[in-house]
Amino acid sequence: MPAKTWKSELAGRLPEELDREIDLFEGQIALRKQGKMDERLFAETRLRRGVYGQRYDNGLRDDGTGPKPLAFPCGELTKGPDTVWDAPGMQRIKIPYGKMSAEQLDMMADLAEELSDAILHVTTRQDIQLHFVHIEDTPDMHRRLASVGITTREACGNSVRNITACQFAGVCNDESFDVTPYAEAMTRFLLGHPDVQEFGRKFKIAFSGCDDHPCGLVTFHDLGAVGFVEDGKRYFKVVVGGGLGAVPVVAKVLAEKCPEEELLPLTQAVSRVFARLGEKQSRARARIKFLMQKFGIDELRRLVEEERKLLREDPRWTDYLSHLSATDEEPLRPGGPLALDGAPATFRAWAETNLRPQAQDGYYVATVTLPLGDFSSDQARVLADLARRYTGDTLRCTVEQNVALRWVSGADALALWEALDAAGLGAPGAGTIADPTSCPGTDTCKLGISSSRGLTGELRKRLTVLADDPVTRPLHVKTSGCFNSCGQHHVADIGFLGVSRNVGGRKVPHFNVVLGGQWTENAKSYGLVVGAVPSKSAPEAVEVLTRAYQEGREGDESFQAWVQRIGKGTIRKLLEPVSKAPSYEEDPSYYRDWGDPREYGTGDLGVGECAGEIVPWVEFGLTTSEQEQYEAQDLYDAGQHQAAAAKAFASMVTAAAALVRHLAGQVRDEPSDVVAAFRRHLVDTELFFDPFVKGKFADYFFRAFERRKFETDDPEAVHALLDEARLFLEASHACYQRLGATPPPSAAGLIQPAAE
Amino acid sequence: MTITHAERLQVKLYASATPPAGEDLVPVFHRWIREHVVDDDTLIDVVDYGHVKDGPGVALIGHGADYFYDESEGRKGLLFFRKRALEGDLRGRLQDAFTRTLEGAARLEGEGALDVAFGRDEVLVRILDRLHAPNDDASYAALEPLVREVAEAALGGAVTLERVGAGTKGPLSVRVRRA
Ligand code: SF4
Numbered sequence: 047m048p049a050k051t052w053k054s055e056l057a058g059r060l061p062e063e064l065d066r067e068i069d070l071f072e073g074q075i076a077l078r079k080q081g082k083m084d085e086r087l088f089a090e091t092r093l094r095r096g097v098y099g100q101r102y103d104n105g106l107r108d109d110g111t112g113p114k115p116l117a118f119p120c121g122e123l124t125k126g127p128d129t130v131w132d133a134p135g136m137q138r139i140k141i142p143y144g145k146m147s148a149e150q151l152d153m154m155a156d157l158a159e160e161l162s163d164a165i166l167h168v169t170t171r172q173d174i175q176l177h178f179v180h181i182e183d184t185p186d187m188h189r190r191l192a193s194v195g196i197t198t199r200e201a202c203g204n205s206v207r208n209i210t211a212c213q214f215a216g217v218c219n220d221e222s223f224d225v226t227p228y229a230e231a232m233t234r235f236l237l238g239h240p241d242v243q244e245f246g247r248k249f250k251i252a253f254s255g256c257d258d259h260p261c262g263l264v265t266f267h268d269l270g271a272v273g274f275v276e277d278g279k280r281y282f283k284v285v286v287g288g289g290l291g292a293v294p295v296v297a298k299v300l301a302e303k304c305p306e307e308e309l310l311p312l313t314q315a316v317s318r319v320f321a322r323l324g325e326k327q328s329r330a331r332a333r334i335k336f337l338m339q340k341f342g343i344d345e346l347r348r349l350v351e352e353e354r355k356l357l358r359e360d361p362r363w364t365d366y367l368s369h370l371s372a373t374d375e376e377p378l379r380p381g382g383p384l385a386l387d388g389a390p391a392t393f394r395a396w397a398e399t400n401l402r403p404q405a406q407d408g409y410y411v412a413t414v415t416l417p418l419g420d421f422s423s424d425q426a427r428v429l430a431d432l433a434r435r436y437t438g439d440t441l442r443c444t445v446e447q448n449v450a451l452r453w454v455s456g457a458d459a460l461a462l463w464e465a466l467d468a469a470g471l472g473a474p475g476a477g478t479i480a481d482p483t484s485c486p487g488t489d490t491c492k493l494g495i496s497s498s499r500g501l502t503g504e505l506r507k508r509l510t511v512l513a514d515d516p517v518t519r520p521l522h523v524k525t526s527g528c529f530n531s532c533g534q535h536h537v538a539d540i541g542f543l544g545v546s547r548n549v550g551g552r553k554v555p556h557f558n559v560v561l562g563g564q565w566t567e568n569a570k571s572y573g574l575v576v577g578a579v580p581s582k583s584a585p586e587a588v589e590v591l592t593r594a595y596q597e598g599r600e601g602d603e604s605f606q607a608w609v610q611r612i613g614k615g616t617i618r619k620l621l622e623p624v625s626k627a628p629s630y631e632e633d634p635s636y637y638r639d640w641g642d643p644r645e646y647g648t649g650d651l652g653v654g655e656c657a658g659e660i661v662p663w664v665e666f667g668l669t670t671s672e673q674e675q676y677e678a679q680d681l682y683d684a685g686q687h688q689a690a691a692a693k694a695f696a697s698m699v700t701a702a703a704a705l706v707r708h709l710a711g712q713v714r715d716e717p718s719d720v721v722a723a724f725r726r727h728l729v730d731t732e733l734f735f736d737p738f739v740k741g742k743f744a745d746y747f748f749r750a751f752e753r754r755k756f757e758t759d760d761p762e763a764v765h766a767l768l769d770e771a772r773l774f775l776e777a778s779h780a781c782y783q784r785l786g787a788t789p790p791p792s793a794a795g796l797i798q799p800a801a802e
Numbered sequence: 803m804t805i806t807h808a809e810r811l812q813v814k815l816y817a818s819a820t821p822p823a824g825e826d827l828v829p830v831f832h833r834w835i836r837e838h839v840v841d842d843d844t845l846i847d848v849v850d851y852g853h854v855k856d857g858p859g860v861a862l863i864g865h866g867a868d869y870f871y872d873e874s875e876g877r878k879g880l881l882f883f884r885k886r887a888l889e890g891d892l893r894g895r896l897q898d899a900f901t902r903t904l905e906g907a908a909r910l911e912g913e914g915a916l917d918v919a920f921g922r923d924e925v926l927v928r929i930l931d932r933l934h935a936p937n938d939d940a941s942y943a944a945l946e947p948l949v950r951e952v953a954e955a956a957l958g959g960a961v962t963l964e965r966v967g968a969g970t971k972g973p974l975s976v977r978v979r980r981a
Contacts, residue, residue, distance in 0.1 A: 050934060119865070134863065177849075420857075469856075
């Protein structure tokens with residue numbers, strides 16, 4: 047008997063369009079295997095279906111003694127540039143505004159168990175990701191997802207990513223109105239829309255039902271919509287051009303008062319402007335925030351308004367408005383009071399942090415705390431059953447990597463918690479310091495520099511005690527494994543950003559400590575780096591900072607205000623005792639990352655016999671640059687923005703000069719000389735190039751040089767320059783690590799002695 | 803019966819006495835990758851899911867198969883997961899999975915510092931292929947004689963079988979005990 051296939055099994059049960067698309071994708075997989083499809087084209091094709099790369103998919107893995115090839119049976123076949131066909135990858139599953147049904151969760155549990163590693167991972171953008179998936183398993187995975195109404199289309203790639211919204215939408219006490227139907231309508235409208243297919247980069251959209259709370263986090267999205275009501279009519283404040291990433295930008299107001307019927311056409315007009323005028327060649331500058339910076343918000347608004355006038359009327363813009371209640375949820379059980387008296391203390395502790403009363407009397411949203419955003423297939427099935435039993439099937443992934451069950455009757459809360467707890471899902475602390483979030487980092491991400499998950503796992507163990515103190519409980523701790531900032535560390539009270547440092551000729555995983563981000567008011571402002579600590583000292587850094595805050599805060603001063611008041615200089619002094627890695631001989635554990643017994647990246651760096659004793663001059667230069675950046679931050683905090691900008695630029699010159707001298711000997715300190723020499727020796731030779739973003743960080747330096755009079759007093763522009771200077775310094779460290787303490791002859795051979 | 807086409811399956815041996823913590827397995831699995839201890843497959847990465855209660859524990863991800871120091875059911879054990887890359891039918895894949903699980907267990911037991919032992923008198927077999935082996939009575943009826951035959955040969959004696967997870971959404975599963 048011929049083997050069954052999912053295609054035949056599900057024939058006639060999938061939405062026609064999805065069915066066709068998946069068949070097409072399967073055909074493209076076959077074409078690529080036959081060498082009939084270009085690898086770049088195939089890469090973008092699979093990304094648009096959410097089929098992503100994963101660490102080691104270039105076929106190399108550092109086993110602690112250096113990079114070693116992974117022998118996959120596919121030979122030379124690739125699924126993209128430098129991406130081996132057989133190497134496992136990640137499947138991102140778009141969950142629009144985080145809403146999923148029990149049936150969908152059951153399906154994802156099955157898929158995780160059969161085709162991944164039995165773990166579902168909730169991301170900071172309300173997606174679910176499965177790891178270690180083989181490319182050839184993805185078409186059937188997509189079919190099975192489509193059979194329960196999920197598409198992975200445009201989950202990655204240069205397109206509109208998952209549209210997010212507050213997990214409390216529709217049941218929140220503070221919202222102006224339920225943004226769910228609008229997020230749903232926008233999802234449907236933009237999915238596959240021809241106007242969103244020509245972007246140079248991804249485009250992220252978020253909704254929020256109010257301006258004050260952080261659930262929607264609209265300010266760091268490419269486009270954000272905040273609902274409000276005026277004179278009984280619904281409007282959105284629409285913001286554009288926000289983003290985290292290497293240099294975070296707060297979105298600016300495009301439309302103060304966009305009527306609900308204008309929301310989709312306005313978004314379409316923005317998309318068309320972005321597709322037409324956005325950068326296409328340089329990925330590093332292709333997000334809409336750069337377009338906004340280039341034109342300014344007023345000109346961008348004018349362009350969008352012009353574009354809006356040209357749009358042909360589309361009934362989908364407003365059709366959904368006549369049935370906004372289509373996304374309403376019905377409770378399964380009658381609401382009832384929450385009985386805490388006499389309930390177990392563990393339940394009461396959970397209820398305090400994980401139960402939030404809904405706007406509807408007698409109902410609660412129960413947040414299920416997921417460590418590192420992970421839950422198993424078995425746990426997923428328990429969650430799905432509990433959603434069916436208690437809630438009428440209403441689950442939402444949250445941006446803090448948890449899952450929320452809505453419409454829980456207060457009378458059922460204890461029984462629900464007991465069932466959750468039995469499945470290992472009853473931990474308290476949701477949204478507190480004991481619930482830190484993290485991007486995948488070095489665990490699975492190709493770009494990870496430090497183990498954000500490893501650190502966050504360690505923090506979870508250590509921070510529980512801080513959740514007992516009402517002063518430290520509300521603090522948010524977030525970690526990103528690299529400057530791409532997927533862990534959203536910029537908006538945490540205490541953020542960590544993975545970097546790498548050279549100590550005595552060996553690489554040591556570090557984290558930049560980012561303080562002062564604002565989580566509330568839709569993540570209104572971003573933190574700044576105050577210094578770097580070795581990865582192994584990062585938990586102590588949190589302890590030092592929280593202790594000082596507990597002891598030194600005035601009245602009910604927020605953490606952000608405390609940071610601002612005592613100043614970054616004082617904070618750096620506080621962190622000093624935990625800022626230095628001991629020598630390898632003293633404590634080799636610092637030379638490994640959390641949860642990873644391999645020596646950190648030594649395979650990438652030849653260690654000379656004397657490397658442990660000699661400090662090359664370049665390291666002094668990089669340290670001086672770091673010091674200058676601290677001074678720039680202090681000036682910024684003191685409101686001396688122009689001076690801060692000049693100092694930040696000076697720090698870039700210092701770092702660049704250190705590298706030039708490392709390679710080429712002499713160069714004068716004049717910025718124009720350093721820039722010229724840096725361009726010649728490090729950029730033209732591509733020695734400075736980041737493996738992924740190429741010359742992006744060098745461009746920061748060149749742009750700063752062009753603007754070096756620094757007449758701006760705009761704090762936001764200076765903040766961005768400080769961020770760019772920081773990234774330039776990190777890139778300089780990385781470049782130095784690639785070159786080694788003694789530049790390889792190949793590098794030296796590429797250049798002539800400096801004429802300066 | 804399509805069950806013979808089922809490709810993905812798991813075999814688990816349970817750790818006896820006081821099993822070591824999952825994190826103790828992490829350096830061991832990393833070394834297995836470095837030393838290429840599995841000569842006909844490519845081992846790729848190690849992931850520690852110890853933070854997930856009764857979850858997959860510590861995973862040693864391979865191309866054709868994974869090894870887990872698994873914690874599901876609240877019981878630690880060595881779980882071998884055949885994912886792909888094996889010709890033949892389900893009988894052959896079951897035989898291979900039993901052999902590799904027993905070999906993997908012996909190899910871990912040989913890691914002196916770990917101080918781990920796995921019982922050979924109880925085995926869990928799960929078929930992770932809902933297309934060819936849905937968790938229903940017909941699939942179990944087809945699976946039962948195959949597992950019995952393979953288990954008796956692998957464990958060297960008569961066995962009793964017990965279906966587990968019937969009527970649940972979990973995969974088709976059978977518990978094997980030496981008679
Ligand atoms: S922040 Fe960096 S390491 Fe983390 S997921 Fe994003 S790209 Fe990867």
